[in-house]
Amino acid sequence: MSGAAAPRRRGRPPRAADGDAPAARDRILEAARAEFSERGYEKTSVRGIARAAGVDSALVHHYFGTKEQVFEAAVEVAFAPALDAPAAVADGPLDGAGERLTRFALGLWENPATRAPLLAIVRSAVDNETAAAVFRRLIAAQLLRRIAGRLEPPDAELRAELAAAQLVGIVMLRHVIKAEPLASADPELIVERVAPVVQGHLTAP
């Protein structure tokens, strides 16, 4: 702010050299998503994110705070559009919820823009409690609260989670482990097979 031009590693970060703060902020988020999805939470550093974004580490801390906060911002900003979808999934007619939820979950992973932050969460959540908590929170907030609230007790939350488990498992084998034949299967064939199963978890007696 006071025009200090000498590079400093600590203290107030300089304004982005290119003078375009929103662009720098977006570059940091994009770099963070790429780093977290490629390396997982533990192996990703704020310094590595800053390097990939072409900014100083101090600017990353300035915009986002700790590494944990960068992680949350990176995955949650990317989720913002996707997180509106469960409303439509959960709020439509209950007897089509299985297919809507299946198409929604598979669609998130077919779309490169949402696949990267999702991979970041999965790769991070298996060995880091912070990332696991973000995963749990996404599942709890979006799925259990919205969908389970409409199911018959008892075990409404367990039903919703078993439905989610079917989809989580498909995504793990198809997109993370890449096991054939699921990795190359036609998405429509998967929907055809899986939507009735998800529906059964939600509403079968």
Add this chain to the structure above:
Amino acid sequence: MSGAAAPRRRGRPPRAADGDAPAARDRILEAARAEFSERGYEKTSVRGIARAAGVDSALVHHYFGTKEQVFEAAVEVAFAPALDAPAAVADGPLDGAGERLTRFALGLWENPATRAPLLAIVRSAVDNETAAAVFRRLIAAQLLRRIAGRLEPPDAELRAELAAAQLVGIVMLRHVIKAEPLASADPELIVERVAPVVQGHLTAP
């Protein structure tokens, strides 16, 4: 062999100082399972395994070769008893296969002796191709080949894999992410809900 007593980091490893080679070999495997399951493949080092086992790194290389080979030995030795079970799962009557497979998969994860190597595979497979290949091989060899061979074509392998996906997802949410209510659910309740779904994947029209 020639009685060299001075510590060396390279070349032929000394025999285990305690003179008990099988015990040292077992300690290395146990340490490897613990390290891989806690840290995942990438962050585990042969040096760290050797330290945890109380032996020299050279002895680890002597018995097992590369880190990849230590990993395979650590997870596959632990699987040896478990890998006999799919025969019984796959070779019994087909109309009970859903329940047998569900009980088998959940049982592997309820048992601490098999949970550690499984966690090692999952934590490693999400960000390492070697570990992902081991995962794929276990699924392909044990599940797809044995069970899918008995199912109706077409899509027999896809059916077996979708059944596996349901179980993989449950294990991810229950044992890795620890999302409630699944993390604390009674295993018998899970079997009751999930066995018919797994059976449906395998044999429903």
